[in-house]
Structures are given as structure tokens and as C-alpha cells.
Amino acid sequence: MAKYILKRILMMVLTVFIVTALTFVMMQWMPGSPFNNPKLSASQIAQLSKQYGLSKPIWQQFLNYLVNAAHFNFGTSYINTGQSVSLMISQRLPVSMELGIQALILGVPLGMYIGTYQAMRKNTARDYSLSIITLFFTALPDFLLGMLLMLFFAIDMPIFPITGWNSWMSSVLPTLALGMGVIAFVARFTRSQTLETLDSDQIQLAYAKGLDEGQVIMKHAVRNSLIPVLTLLGPLTAGLLTGSALIETIFSIPGIGNQFVSSISSKDYPVIMGTTIVYTILLQVMILLGDIATAIADPRIRLGGKD
Amino acid sequence: MAEKTFQVVGIESSSDNEKIQKPSLTFWQDAWRRLKLNKVAVVSMWFLIAISVFTIVMVPFLSQQQANKFNPNEIATYKDLPPKSGLPIPGWEGKHDGDDLYSDQNVPAGKNFILGTDDTGRSVAKRVIVGIRISLTIAIVASLGDLIIGVSFGVFSAWKGGWIDLILQRFIEILSSVPFIVIVTLFTLLLGAGIWSVIISLILTGWINMARQIRAQTLSVKEQDYVLAATVLGERPLKIAMKHIIPNISSTIIVQLMMTIPQAITSEAILSALGLGVQPPTSSLGSMINDARDEIQYYPYLVLIPGTFLVLISLAFYLFGDGLRDAFDPKSGDSGD
């Protein structure tokens, strides 16, 4: 297991390295990038030049950039002049994480419950209706759902605040907007996994032992279909990163995503680059967590010697 | 009589018998028969056909420029009109909070906008038609791109096997662990926003899924006797791929395509909402929603109309894709996306 995790960490470092290299390339050559922006004043150029060692050969610049990035030093913002990008990110990151974790806490258990229920009632009217509902929320983009929720439950019926992130009430709509997609995604995946498990010999044996349906599901099916669901943590996080960027914008939540979207429209490159690297690291960590959780739940990985 | 009946006839005369049996259906006929039994999938299929036909038929009558055009001198007259059907249908009479905006703004009598107008007085109906056209085109072109790259990559990786497969799989693994938003942001900043950069971004992130599915399928087909036989007979790999492998994984390809298109539609909308997608004045379903975002309190229909089409079209693709998958493989409940 230690070997397995070590391998995953190596992959993770490699990925972050590649993304960092890409951002470096863009910093170098992109029109309007930090290094060739006509708007920069002479003193700013001098400062950049000092910080990144622009006079040095390119590989040294890259090393420099890597060292800086490794220390979460992404330079200063263009727009909020003088403000350190890493500080901007670190102030806003907790808000986004709170939103994302709330959506996961809402979505994963509920999605698993719905998916398992559907698999148990396969091809009944309830299964069909739930399938259509989960598909509907798959087809409905998070940000559109967010706008609709805002329209109905904050504007037409002013139950929740329209914007902000200062009370529990203000987090309900954004969490729902992000969480419904999670529910739908997890439910669809759980349904198919559970159907596969229910079709397997081990479930036949479980029934042949004399267990009733509830016992078969709880003692044997759930654990076996839970294992693949854990590996969803990665893809889910990838979706949440994108989703929350837009949701935060719509609900004016002071998170990293909101800042990212405005940095794109204002071409605030240092912020874009910094956020990009932070996003990549976040996703890597979540994939790793998912893998570790899978390994813990699956004795075949934990004890090695897979079938 | 009895003697004749008890004559040994053996297997030979069984040709008679075979006529009684129904001719066995081919794979595709069988799948089609199953698909037809799935009402939801059939309705979705007809909906998609209708939308596509309508979109194509409208091309000569409505150009993108016509939908974008507005007369700066008449904005005050035509701006922000609610939908008006011209018929006494409640909620569809061009009224806002009881005011008849059409007469308030002195819109010439008889001029109705069935889906209303936006803040520069452009017809939402026209913009939605063009928007659907552009969104669908982007999604389909991107999905076909996914398909070409994904199928070539998947088949190649599985066919070669060994260390080539290993390296390609690692490559896919790394690429898929870079967040979508990161890839498209970097890429669009590099190319500049626009339809083509949206398409390329979508392909860049979308082909991976296709490649994975195709690789898994190819691996299983590769072991089949007819493929082994062709290999032994010395057929060229490309020919084997075209003649034996691709036809046998075509059902997977079709299902995967049907699942990729709605994802591309959603992704296009997300990109446009991020400001990285289709740029004004061009309309796509996503950019229309994004343009109307700040006005949702006052003109909700500007969001609801393109939003409804976006969801309906995506949903129809998903439902049809689900139906196809069940029709091709009746045992599968679902195989994930």
C-alpha cells in the first residue's frame, strides 16, 4: 500500500510540474503576459526583471519560476496593484473549500442512497422517474441552476439572501446549485455500479445463504459498489472547481473562483497563473485522497496482490 | 400412415424445419427493435431530429448577422419587450406586471416578438435559433473531433499494447488530472476566445473519455478469433482496425458520441459563462444566458428561454444515448458516462 501511495504521489508531482511548466511558457510568450505587457511602467519591469531574473538564461528563469511557485509566490496582481497573489488566493480559498465541501456532503451520501435505491428497484416506475430526474440535473449546468434558484427563491420568493457569504442562509442556494449536480452524478454512477454488483455471483451466494434483500444490500452490495464510488472524488472535484467558479460569481461569494473569473476578464495574469496551479494541486490532492480511501476500503489493494 | 410417420429421416430433412423458425435478426435490427420499445428514447430521438431539421432549414432564411443586427435609433422602441404571441394566452401577451410594454414603447401594431427582445431590441427568437445552430455545431464538431482522436488513440494504444500502451495510459492519466477549467483557460488565453478555440478546448478535454472507452472495448475485441485469424493471415494492422475492430466497437462509439454531445453543449455554455467562449454579438445558448445574467431579476425570460432549450437538447441526447446503450446491450443497466 505504501508503494501504491508513493506511486500516486510521484504522478501527482509530475502533473503539477507539467502544469507549472505550461504556465511558465505562457508567461513567456503570451501577448499581454506579465513580461511583455505594454502597460507596465519602467519600475514595474525592473521589479519583474529582478524577481524573475529576466536577464538570466531561460532554464535558470524556469528554475527560478519553479522555486517561486513552490513557495506559492506567484507575484503581485496587476489589477489590485501591489497585492500578493498568494495572499489573495489564501484569503479566498477557505470560502471556496467550504462551499465545495458542503456540496460534497450534501451530494455524495444522497447520490449514493438514490443510486442504490434505483438499482434495487431496477426498471420500476420509480427507477425510471429518478433516472429522468438525475439526468435532468446532469443536463442542467450548475450556473444555470444557480440563476434559477436565485430567481425563484431569492427574488420571486425572498426566502434566501440574493448574494453574499455571511450566514448559513446565504450558503443554502449556492450549495444546492453545486450539490444537485453532485447528487445526479453520484446517483447515476452508483446505480450502474450497484447493478453490476447485484448481478455478480457473490450476491447470488449472499442470497443463497438466506440473507434477505436488505441484508444483502447492506452487508455485501453497498461495500462493493462503494469502492468505485470513492474513485469519483477526483472527477467530482474537477467539476466542483469549474462549477464553483461560476456559482461564486453569480452569488457574489468571495471565493477563489469568483476572483478567477474576474481575473480572466481583466487579464490579470499573475492571478490566473497562481489560481491555475492551486486548482491543479487541489485536484491532485483530492484524487490522492480518493485513491487512499479506495485502498483502505478494498482489501485487494490494501493487502496487495490484486486478483 | 403409421409406417410412414415412423421412418428414419435424420437431420437432412430439417431444412423444412428451419423455415418455420423465424429468421434471426442482425445485431442492428435487433437493437433497433429494442430501441423502438423504449418510448422515452424514441421521443427524444424525434425531438432531436425535429430540432436539427428546423435548424438546418432555417440556415438560408436567417443568417447570424441578421440575428445580431440592431438599429441604434430604434433601441428605445424595441428594447426589452416581453414575449408576445399575438393570441390571448395568459402570460404571453407582451405584458410586464400588467403594463402592455408594446403600446408603452409605441411598437407598431401587429409587430409581435413571440420570444420577446433583448436590451438592444433584437428578437430573442432569432437569436435562439442562431444560438441553437451555433451551440449544436460546436458540440457536434467537438464531439466528432473527440471521436476521431479518441478512437485512433484508443485503438492504437490497445492494439500496440506493451510499453506503448503503458506510456499512453500514463499520458492520459496525467492529462485527465489537470482540471478542465485550467486547460481551457490557458488554452483560450493563448488562442483568444472564439468559436474555434471553444471547439479545440472541448476536444482537448473531451477525447480522453472516448479514448478510454474505446481502448477497453478494443482490448476485448482484439482477443476474438476473427481478429486473431486476420493477424495470423498477415493482414495489415490498419486494415484489421478498419475492417474488424471498428465495426465491432461501433455500438460503443455511437453511444459514447451521444453522451459526449450534451457534455459539449454544457461545456460550451460554461465556457461562455466564464467569458472564454463564444463572444458577443454572436449568440450561442451559453452566451445568451451569460449576457442576460445581470438582468435576470427584470427580464427572467432572457435566461429562461435559452436555458430551456439548452436543457431540453442535452436531456434529449442523454435519454437517447441511454436508450441506445440499453438497446445495444440489453444486459447493461448502465455503464457510466
Place this chain on the structure above:
Amino acid sequence: MTEKPVLQVKNLSVEFHTYAGTIKAIRNVSFELNKGETLAIVGESGSGKSVTTHTLMGLNASNATISAGHIFYKGKDLLKFSEEEFEELRGGEVAMIFQDPMTSLDPTMKIGKQIMEVILLHDEDIEKEQAAAKALELMKQVGIPNAEEHFQDYPHQWSGGMRQRAVIAVALAGNPDILIADEPTTALDVTIQAQILHLMKEIQSEIDSSIIFITHDLGVVAGMADKVAVMYAGQIVEYGTTEEIFYNPQHPYTWGLLNSMPTTDIDTDELSSIPGTPPDLLNLPKGDPFAPRNRYALDIDYEEEPPFFQLSDTHYAATWLLDKRAPKITPPKEILKRWDKWKKFGSKSALPKISKFGVAEKKKTAKETAVPKSGAEVTGKDNI
């Protein structure tokens, strides 16, 4: 023979409803099982063997209906059982061993616990420790070496043969009256096969249960079964004692099966297979479904299904060849050789003993594996 059978199946028919129509999976199946007896059900893939046993356990898929028949277990009609009564029965009085030990155990649960699960389920008074002790006892009984050490193992740590022993332990945990083994050895190596069969025989004599043994391979039947039911396209086409089926077979399908089986007790020049494929159960042909593959088919076979003809108290066959109007035909010469033996020895007791497991294997390996030592596989720890 005066004792009442443990299990009586009468005219059982099961249908599956699918999008394409109704599949008549089994039709008019009847057999009996006495205490301590082993019945083998033999037939090609798709002939309805598993559907028959799943029906006995109330485990059929939801699209199945039992369109006719009765199943009496110790006089109680199983088809009137509620789901709760079936749960009581399954794993307790009737237990099942599955084909593929690699997939039939739960990969996420310790093996000891999987055995304990059955004990705790069917004995409400038992304490956890007692159940664990009993599970350990069972592991030893089925020949798992160093059972204490391996009690906490997960299935993937064991070899196929060992896993099948664990599945047998699970089956034994409820002290079953009837043990259903659905191709318990097909997924295993030849040598392991013989050991598992031997184990089953041994256990049967210890606990005096009845066994329904399903296989598509007549070869493994010889040493195992007292009675054989040959199934084709959902029907039993020949039914008799093992000796009757092996040395006095009457149905051309049984002939085909016997001739496609490598054997040591009859000289065979070549193995032949049965031509053609089984019929589509959705659209059964008119008459005898086997006729299109039957070299000895009569005209009437294409018109009318044959009834059962009784040859002895215990032997039945459904073929028009046994009708008195039918012409005399000469079966393949291997079958004639079998008939010769039958004529020579006549009664059961005089028959040469069918070599224990040798028939299961190809000729050349037959000698080496004919007399497996019980526990030969079991001694080495690395075999687990």
C-alpha cells in the same frame, strides 16, 4: 425405497418474460431426490439446469414465472412459500455451491466472517464466539490447512481450489439436507477438480445430505451420482440410475453426450460431438426440439413431441425410437459396446465399478489422477 423422497419436483415449467417474447426455459421437469442420494443433472449450456435449481431455492430473476408444477420439500409445497420462508430455507435446509469460486465470495469480507454469517443467520441462539469456533471447525472439515491462521484472510489471498473449499464450508454451515452444486468444478484445474469432487463425496457420507449435482460433463458424473437426469432445451429427455444412463442409454442425445466424453472403460476410436446448436427457446420448433440435430430422427419427431417411455422402475426416456411402431435402428458402435456390457452384467451390482474420477479427464491424465489422495493439495501452505 419406502422412505419418502426429500424432494419431489413435478411437471415444473418456468418461463422468462423478455422484450422479445416468452422464453420457455424449462418445461415439464420432474424428478425425485431421496435422503443421502446424489442426482446429477446433465446437459448443454442453456438447457435449463441452473433455472431448475434456482427455482428450487426461490432465486429466479424477477422476470420469471413458474407456469406449472409443484415442488415438494419434505411434503411442503415450496411454490407456496413466502419470501421469509425461503430465506429460512436457503443456506439452512438447502444450500448451494456455485461454479466460479473466484467470483462467488465477497472480496471485501474476511473468509471466516463469511462462513460465520450463515451460522449466525440460521441459529438464533448461538453466540459470536461459538459461531466463530464452528466456522473454524468447518474450515478444517473442508480441508483448509492451518485454518486458524487463515480465518482472517480475504478471498483474493487464496487459490481457486481453496476458495471453492471455503464456498463449500459456507454451504455446510447451515447443516443442509440438500446441497445443490452448480458446476462446482468447471472453473478449476483438472487435479483440483478431482479433489473437490472427492471432498464433496466425503462430506456427503459424513452428514448424510442429498446432492443435486449440475454439470455439462457426463464424465464427472460417474463417480458422483446415483441417478442422472439428462436435460435438453428445458426438458428432461432421459432419466435413470447412473448405470442405466451409462450402459443402457436410449435417447440419441444421451448417446451423443456419451460419445463426446473421453472415457477409460469403453474403447473409443474417436470422440464425436453433437452436430448443430440448441434451439431458440423463444421459438421452439414443432415436435421434438432435438430432431434437427438427431441423426436418428423419425418423421414423427418433426410433428409431435415424444412422450416418456418407461424402461424400468427407475429409467425413462423421451424418444419415439422406443415406440413399438418405430423401426429398429442401430446406434453408434460405442453405444452398442455399452449395451453389451449391460446385457452381460445385467444388474447393477455386477457392473464393473466406474473408475472414480478418471472418466473426468482425458485419457492420458486419467491414470495419474484417478486416485486422488484426500488432502494431497492441502498439505502445502503455499497452495492457499
